[in-house]
Amino acid sequence: MRNLTEIRWHGRGGQGAKTAALLLADVAFQTGKYVQGFPEYGPERMGAPITAYNRISNQPIRVHSNIYDPQYVVVVDESLLEAVDVTAGLKKDGAILINTRRTKEEILPHLKGYEGEVYIIDAHKVSMATMGKYFPNTPMLAAIVKVAGIMEEETFLREMQASFSHKFAGKPEVIEGNMAALKMALQEVR
Amino acid sequence: MSYNFKETMNKPERLAPGHRMCAGCGGTIAVRNVLRGLHEGDKAVIGNATGCLEVSTFTYPYTAWEDSYIHNAFENAGATLSGVEGAYKALKKKGKLDATYKFITFGGDGGTYDIGFQSLSGAMERNHDMVYVCYDNGAYMNTGIQRSSATPMYADTTTTPVGTKSSGKPQNRKDLAAIIASHDIPYVAQTTFVQNFKDLHIKSEKAIYTPGAAFLNIMAPCPRGWRYNTPDIMEICKLGVETCYWPLFEVVNGRWILNYEPKKKLPIEDFLVKQGRFKHLFRKENEYLIEEFQKEVDRRWDELVWKCSR
Amino acid sequence: MAADISKLGVKAGWKDLTEGMVIPGAGTSREFNTGEWSTDKPEFIEEKCKQCLLCVPVCPDSCIPVADYKRGAFDYEHCKGCGICVKACPFGAITMEGVN
Amino acid sequence: MAKRDRLSGNEAVAIALRQINPDVFPAFPITPSTEIPQYFAAFAANGQVDTEFIPVESEHSSMSAAIGASAAGARSLTATSSCGLAYMWEELYIAASNRLPLALALVNRALSGPININCDHSDSMGARDSGWIQIYAENNQEAYDNMVQAYRISEHKDVRLPIMICQDGFITSHAVENMELLDDEEVRGFVGEYEPENYLLNPDCPMAVGPYSITDYYMEAKRNQAEGMKHVSRVVLEVAKEFAALSGREYGLFEEYGMEDAELAVVMIGSAAGTTKDAIDRLRAKGEKVGLVKIRMYRPFPAEEIAEALSGVKAVAVMDRAEGYTNHGGPLGADVMSALYRARSQALAVNYIYGLGGRDVRVEDMEHIFAALRQIAEDGDAGETYRYLGIRE
Numbered sequence: 001m002r003n004l005t006e007i008r009w010h011g012r013g014g015q016g017a018k019t020a021a022l023l024l025a026d027v028a029f030q031t032g033k034y035v036q037g038f039p040e041y042g043p044e045r046m047g048a049p050i051t052a053y054n055r056i057s058n059q060p061i062r063v064h065s066n067i068y069d070p071q072y073v074v075v076v077d078e079s080l081l082e083a084v085d086v087t088a089g090l091k092k093d094g095a096i097l098i099n100t101r102r103t104k105e106e107i108l109p110h111l112k113g114y115e116g117e118v119y120i121i122d123a124h125k126v127s128m129a130t131m132g133k134y135f136p137n138t139p140m141l142a143a144i145v146k147v148a149g150i151m152e153e154e155t156f157l158r159e160m161q162a163s164f165s166h167k168f169a170g171k172p173e174v175i176e177g178n179m180a181a182l183k184m185a186l187q188e189v190r
Numbered sequence: 191m192s193y194n195f196k197e198t199m200n201k202p203e204r205l206a207p208g209h210r211m212c213a214g215c216g217g218t219i220a221v222r223n224v225l226r227g228l229h230e231g232d233k234a235v236i237g238n239a240t241g242c243l244e245v246s247t248f249t250y251p252y253t254a255w256e257d258s259y260i261h262n263a264f265e266n267a268g269a270t271l272s273g274v275e276g277a278y279k280a281l282k283k284k285g286k287l288d289a290t291y292k293f294i295t296f297g298g299d300g301g302t303y304d305i306g307f308q309s310l311s312g313a314m315e316r317n318h319d320m321v322y323v324c325y326d327n328g329a330y331m332n333t334g335i336q337r338s339s340a341t342p343m344y345a346d347t348t349t350t351p352v353g354t355k356s357s358g359k360p361q362n363r364k365d366l367a368a369i370i371a372s373h374d375i376p377y378v379a380q381t382t383f384v385q386n387f388k389d390l391h392i393k394s395e396k397a398i399y400t401p402g403a404a405f406l407n408i409m410a411p412c413p414r415g416w417r418y419n420t421p422d423i424m425e426i427c428k429l430g431v432e433t434c435y436w437p438l439f440e441v442v443n444g445r446w447i448l449n450y451e452p453k454k455k456l457p458i459e460d461f462l463v464k465q466g467r468f469k470h471l472f473r474k475e476n477e478y479l480i481e482e483f484q485k486e487v488d489r490r491w492d493e494l495v496w497k498c499s500r
Numbered sequence: 501m502a503a504d505i506s507k508l509g510v511k512a513g514w515k516d517l518t519e520g521m522v523i524p525g526a527g528t529s530r531e532f533n534t535g536e537w538s539t540d541k542p543e544f545i546e547e548k549c550k551q552c553l554l555c556v557p558v559c560p561d562s563c564i565p566v567a568d569y570k571r572g573a574f575d576y577e578h579c580k581g582c583g584i585c586v587k588a589c590p591f592g593a594i595t596m597e598g599v600n
Numbered sequence: 601m602a603k604r605d606r607l608s609g610n611e612a613v614a615i616a617l618r619q620i621n622p623d624v625f626p627a628f629p630i631t632p633s634t635e636i637p638q639y640f641a642a643f644a645a646n647g648q649v650d651t652e653f654i655p656v657e658s659e660h661s662s663m664s665a666a667i668g669a670s671a672a673g674a675r676s677l678t679a680t681s682s683c684g685l686a687y688m689w690e691e692l693y694i695a696a697s698n699r700l701p702l703a704l705a706l707v708n709r710a711l712s713g714p715i716n717i718n719c720d721h722s723d724s725m726g727a728r729d730s731g732w733i734q735i736y737a738e739n740n741q742e743a744y745d746n747m748v749q750a751y752r753i754s755e756h757k758d759v760r761l762p763i764m765i766c767q768d769g770f771i772t773s774h775a776v777e778n779m780e781l782l783d784d785e786e787v788r789g790f791v792g793e794y795e796p797e798n799y800l801l802n803p804d805c806p807m808a809v810g811p812y813s814i815t816d817y818y819m820e821a822k823r824n825q826a827e828g829m830k831h832v833s834r835v836v837l838e839v840a841k842e843f844a845a846l847s848g849r850e851y852g853l854f855e856e857y858g859m860e861d862a863e864l865a866v867v868m869i870g871s872a873a874g875t876t877k878d879a880i881d882r883l884r885a886k887g888e889k890v891g892l893v894k895i896r897m898y899r900p901f902p903a904e905e906i907a908e909a910l911s912g913v914k915a916v917a918v919m920d921r922a923e924g925y926t927n928h929g930g931p932l933g934a935d936v937m938s939a940l941y942r943a944r945s946q947a948l949a950v951n952y953i954y955g956l957g958g959r960d961v962r963v964e965d966m967e968h969i970f971a972a973l974r975q976i977a978e979d980g981d982a983g984e985t986y987r988y989l990g991i992r993e
Contacts (some may be wrong), residue, residue, distance in 0.1 A: 194518075256806070273668025
């Protein structure tokens with residue numbers, strides 16, 4: 001892994017893109033990294049496009065700007081492909097991860113000629129299969145960890161188990177569903 | 191709480207002489223008598239909105255207050271005492287304070303009905319254990335007799351002057367006691383200087399010793415702003431009550447209680463005629479204005495009697 | 501602990517003022533003479549006084565001291581001569597020019 | 601023992617406050633400071649603090665109540681941003697003139713209008729002359745550390761002045777970053793008990809506060825108040841020294857980065873200083889002698905020390921994250937330039953307005969500033985001294 005990984009998240013208000021970015025920072029922190037996780041704020045409410053960012057590094061992070069040339073972009077809602085320039089500044093040697101039910105071939109024409117790697121995952125399918133409800137952020141978190149090689153899968157699952165156990169102490173079924181979603185997402189992303 | 195006038199008068203004075211209020215000021219009469227409601231041995235922190243009372247009773251380095259006193263600004267006496275009362279609770283909780291303190295804040299009608307209304311409403315709604323006392327003289331007297339929302343209709347003030355096209359303040363006064371009662375706080379009362387202060391003394395003690403928020407609205411005439419002969423203050427207050435312009439009532443835990451009903455309700459002229467600010471109403475062509483005034487007094491009185499009869 | 505306000509006259513230098521302009525202590529206004537604001541003062545006719553104390557609460561200037569349930573002499577150092585007490589006395593024990 | 605953690609700036613400040621366990625915390629929500637009272641209300645709800653948390657009806661009242669509480673003898677504070685600070689303006693002056701120790705957790709946000717929720721310093725800059733001590737943070741760690749040090753400065757008997765602990769709205773307040781927390785006991789031991797000399801709830805001696813002052817006293821009163829400010833620098837440094845012994849993290853009145861031999865320097869406040877450090881590293885790798893003076897304590901203003909730090913530079917850019925509408929620059933620009941003038945500095949100085957309403961500042965932007973400084977130094981002429989960074993013409 002390179003010293004500094006920069007990730008940009010595109011989602012819609014209420015889908016948990018911000019939470020996913022903070023969770024990613026959290027889990028990366030647990031492995032000893034320096035992290036930043038921050039949303040770009042506006043007065044937007046549920047449904048509006050939102051952006052969130054992650055920096056993950058082996059060195060302390062001092063820069064406090066947004067991320068303009070990310071190595072990775074995560075698109076939590078594929079409808080954003082039309083609404084937002086999601087590949088803006090995305091490095092050619094980077095990758096974009098998209099939540100979609102479509103195939104890569106179907107998605108490619110919507111990426112404005114982006115030449116880097118494209119990963120897809122059907123977070124809806126994963127979420128419904130494991131949690132019975134549509135929470136795209138959990139599958140997307142697992143998928144980006146895998147795509148960006150943030151950490152070993154095992155470490156990731158162990159840290160997330162600990163984190164969920166802390167967060168949802170009284171709700172074992174929630175922990176179970178989320179963990180299943182993470183595991184399935186690690187398999188499903190392609 | 192049994193009441194004894196002489197016992198009340200024998201209590202130590204809590205507002206020292208040497209303050210710079212006008213000769214004959216109703217504000218300090220209100221303050222002195224409210225403070226008689228404190229039990230001996232109990233300490234108090236007094237709050238005060240900016241106004242005549244503040245600039246005259248704490249002109250550096252002379253404080254007229256025998257208790258701890260805080261003036262902050264014009265519009266925030268309620269919030270300021272909220273903080274003081276919060277400090278009391280915190281210090282008690284942390285075992286840093288033994289003494290019993292009571293919290294009383296004074297504001298004129300400007301600082302209470304108008305600019306300090308939000309702060310007062312907030313403090314009352316939060317039900318801090320404090321008494322907010324409005325000494326209501328019906329105008330911004332400190333800045334030179336400008337109208338407030340407590341100014342009665344047709345009063346001649348410097349911002350509602352009587353002129354060829356004006357008969358004084360066009361609007362009615364705000365019924366603040368009713369508004370504060372609508373906060374559903376434990377104790378609200380309205381009083382003035384009548385019955386040798388028995389009503390005021392009893393209500394002050396109740397307000398101070400009722401746990402939670404309490405509000406007292408006290409009509410406190412201002413000789414300068416009302417333009418009456420200074421020694422007549424007690425008579426004016428009596429007329430305010432006997433004409434039903436300023437009824438004496440309490441709202442205890444939401445229950446309205448009428449404390450006094452005149453045997454024979456006097457016409458409002460009797461109250462108005464004593465005051466220079468209403469002089470123009472007594473011109474022949476303005477008689478209808480007195481009728482209007484009387485109608486409003488009657489309407490409010492009837493409503494009050496109705497509320498108190500439920 | 502209480503401030504010595506005798507050192508806080510209008511000629512005091514900045515170092516002598518109390519920090520934050522607070523006054524530790526109470527009732528320091530007694531040092532300020534408001535009695536000179538008027539020449540007319542109420543007169544107390546002790547023989548006529550029944551010690552009803554009705555004059556006490558009407559004074560805006562706390563100038564009628566009470567001890568052991570009895571009023572004392574007027575505090576002329578602070579009385580501003582408003583005349584309210586004259587009218588409050590039911591026994592004619594207080595008089596003042598111009599007030600009936 | 602220090603504990604590694606990753607927290608947002610608001611969370612970090614709220615945790616510092618939990619560790620301090622103040623007596624009274626009146627608060628009113630306003631973005632982006634809202635989370636501080638929210639976190640704190642949860643601490644109070646769970647008995648983790650024994651603070652009186654008073655959810656008031658406005659910022660004016662939050663500061664009014666904090667003043668009442670402080671005068672009463674309690675350790676108190678509030679938190680706010682932007683228009684909330686503007687709404688308590690009058691109270692800021694009263695808190696300071698009463699010489700009340702008091703803390704304000706300020707999360708910097710642009711003032712209206714137009715309404716905007718993002719970061720700039722127009723709120724606290726407007727309050728710079730209100731008599732408050734102002735301390736700013738670059739990142740979450742500093743926001744936390746400054747909060748822990750706040751009461752030691754504010755309550756010091758030679759100071760007794762209110763203190764504003766500022767951090768950049770959203771940029772640090774809502775960003776999760778790595779940081780180190782002190783133990784609760786360490787913080788409580790460091791902050792200590794509040795023991796006021798005179799206070800309203802002193803049963804042994806009542807107190808009157810908030811007098812009317814006739815003209816004869818007013819000017820002396822202001823001079824007396826200014827005396828408290830004169831001790832602040834010393835106390836800030838003393839407290840920082842003790843804090844360093846506890847935490848290993850050192851603080852001064854300002855931080856110098858690359859200033860040992862710098863010929864071109866930037867003076868700035870807040871989170872963009874971190875971005876500037878990255879720009880300096882890039883330029884230094886190319887052999888450029890560039891540096892940064894990051895101001896931590898803006899009020900009182902350490903004019904002589906800053907002039908000294910800039911004594912070797914040929915050109916300096918003073919970065920203001922607030923407009924001044926003076927037609928010649930912002931408040932920091934005015935302060936730094938006057939400091940340079942008094943020190944008979946030969947440095948060419950320009951003043952940039954930047955980052956208003958959350959306008960992002962990139963490493964490249966700061967490289968652009970240094971490039972402009974290089975040009976100024978070469979030309980021997982500052983040119984236009986009132987500039988905007990990245991404004992669309």
